Amino acid sequence: MVLEGSSEALCPPSSLELRPSCNKSQPSPPLSSSSQPHDGVFPEDKEPVKYGELIVLGHNGSLANGDKGRRRSRLALYKRPKANGVKPDVIHNVSTPLVSKALSNKSQHSISYTLSRSHSVIVEYTHDTNTDMFQIGRSTESMIDFVVTDTVGSSSSSSSQGGGAAGEGGGGGGQSAQSTISRYACRIMCERSAPYTARIYAAGFDSSKNIFLGERAAKWRTSDGLMDGLTTNGVLVMHPAGEFVSEPAPGVWREISVCGNVFALRETRSAQQRGKLVENESNTLQDGSLIDLCGATLLWRTPAGLRHTPTLKQLESLRQELNAARPQCPVGFNTLAFPSLAQREIVDKKQPWVYVNCGHVHGYHNWGYRKEKGPAGPGGTAPASTGERECPMCRRVGPYVPLWLGCEGGLYLDAGPPTHAFCPCGHVCSEKTVVGWSQIPLPHGTHAFHAACPFCGTWLTGEQGYIKLIFQGPVD
Structure with a gap:
């Protein structure tokens, strides 16, 4: 009132x-x-x-x-x-x-x-x-x-x-x-x-x-x-x-x-x-x-x-450093690249994807679905998307999501390299940042608390709530 x-x-x-x-x-x-x-x-x-x-x-x-x-x-x-x-x-x-x-x-x-x-x-x-x-x-x-x-x-x-x-x-x-x-x-x-x-x-x-x-x-x-x-x-x-x-x-x-x-x-x-x-x-x-x-x-x-957090200019520099290392898909051998900060939330064809239960980074591919996890999709080409895929590198089964660089520098705990990602959303930032936020219970509803990704608000899953990314460098 x-x-x-x-x-x-x-x-x-x-x-x-x-x-x-x-x-x-x-x-x-x-x-x-x-x-x-x-x-x-x-x-x-x-x-x-x-x-x-x-x-x-x-x-x-x-x-x-x-x-x-x-x-x-x-x-x-x-x-x-x-x-x-x-x-x-x-x-x-x-x-x-x-x-x-x-x-x-x-x-x-x-x-x-x-x-x-x-x-x-x-x-x-x-x-x-x-x-x-x-x-x-x-x-x-x-x-x-x-x-x-x-x-x-x-x-x-x-x-x-x-x-x-x-x-x-x-x-x-x-x-x-x-x-x-x-x-x-x-x-x-x-x-x-x-x-x-x-x-x-x-x-x-x-x-x-x-x-x-x-x-x-x-x-x-x-x-x-x-x-x-x-x-x-x-x-x-x-x-x-x-x-x-x-x-x-x-x-x-x-x-x-x-x-x-x-x-x-x-x-x-x-x-x-x-x-x-x-x-x-x-x-x-x-x-x-x-x-x-x-x-x-x-x-x-x-x-x-x-003063301990990265500026937008520093985040852009970190993105360019990641792309300069020319990470490759370990199966398709195509070069991966994080999209510009201005194009966040728009999936690019070179976008890196990750199996969040193991951390292996790939390019996008349309295989690895666990058929027993869901019914066939339209036209019978593939099971309906359940988010459960089998990593071709280690056979771990779990969500398969695109990776996004965390663009809000004020949420970082340091200006360290973006080596880790929150699970299951795939927002990438420094190790110190993912460890810190994974420990913080955020209010939800009238009396519940859950750790969540600070960049998107998604509840964290898995044993730790984050994963270390495993990139494969260029083979040439």
């Missing part, structure tokens, strides 16, 4: 404040003539501070329909020319008739906690000159800095709950009413002074600068007399157990409250009973922190962490 105020909205985020990633690890449209960076705001010889970057898992470098404005697979958060952060100020205990009046002030940010039909607590927020605020959700309204929609194959497909709290519900932002991502899902507050700490909070402010938690939303009064609550489907966060790039290891999934407190997960995603407070953990984002919005999962990368 959302309290809809007037149509008056916050001014659109300036392109001076948010813009596509500048480390060129993904293709991005050029800045328009109206969005020249830093013009008249920052000194010409001084780059603005970058707090970090958000990358949506399951998109290999760009959205399927292309990155457009605030709706994209990756966005960098920069220090704003002028602070727009807010912090709690005054608390009001009011009766219901006064709620609409208290929330009608469009210049005042506030969070309303409805305790009963006759009692609400409204916390007014005041301007904070020390922080910048960035909001994330599926709404396309101007106060949302990063528009995120459901990722195919993510938790949206099996989550049974949607809408109802913290600005969630149907009809907003022009997105599907079936989405389980809140219109105003969460907000990130970044300190404007070093070390530029970034913290995440559940729920974002709507067009009336309000966050509204209805009667059914989980909410409570804290020990110090303040209020706190959870959104319907929750905002989950997992910080890495160690340094993301040096010792990648998954941490524990937690839920973040509206006030930024950390809790153990609820029994199910939308249960009304909150989990236990985790006092020794915080909502501070670190390199490799994952944010799950129940329909899409975002990765937070810091500028320091991104």
Whole structure:
């Protein structure tokens, strides 16, 4: 449920404040003539501070329909020319008739906690000159800095709950009413002074600068007399157990409250009973922190962490090195070549294919089907495709898929050579990257977790979830 105020909205985020990633690890449209960076705001010889970057898992470098404005697979958060952060100020205990009046002030940010039909607590927020605020959700309204929609194959497909709290519900932002991502899902507050700490909070402010938690939303009064609550489907966060790039290891999934407190997960995603407070953990984002919005999962990368990842230019160089080695099909002896990054998802006739259970790389061929695995195909020429083939090199049976180079550099844990592939999707990247992501359980549905390929979102299979590629070099 959302309290809809007037149509008056916050001014659109300036392109001076948010813009596509500048480390060129993904293709991005050029800045328009109206969005020249830093013009008249920052000194010409001084780059603005970058707090970090958000990358949506399951998109290999760009959205399927292309990155457009605030709706994209990756966005960098920069220090704003002028602070727009807010912090709690005054608390009001009011009766219901006064709620609409208290929330009608469009210049005042506030969070309303409805305790009963006759009692609400409204916390007014005041301007904070020390922080910048960035909001994330599926709404396309101007106060949302990063528009995120459901990722195919993510938790949206099996989550049974949607809408109802913290600005969630149907009809907003022009997105599907079936989405389980809140219109105003969460907000990130970044300190404007070093070390530029970034913290995440559940729920974002709507067009009336309000966050509204209805009667059914989980909410409570804290020990110090303040209020706190959870959104319907929750905002989950997992910080890495160690340094993301040096010792990648998954941490524990937690839920973040509206006030930024950390809790153990609820029994199910939308249960009304909150989990236990985790006092020794915080909502501070670190390199490799994952944010799950129940329909899409975002990765937070810091500028320091991104320095260890390959740029788009480096990925292209790695691709050319692979092709320069002239790998050949061990049966057909034809030379294989990875297609250009711009042609990803389009199968080329020289495309390398792999048997994911053994790692032997071949060119495409139409044999090796296990006939007992499925009925004959059209015309009786071959069994229907079941994905099960027998490798002619080692006789291992399993899926046979084309190989694709991972094009989103921000998902890499290092800039190592692309020697391994995720199973069963065939996305190729460095060994450290496949090992790291194969250990991370990603939320799915209301209470399930599965390791998945970060480039496409496919659940990983096999003993490890990845395979070392076995190429055959040229015979001449």
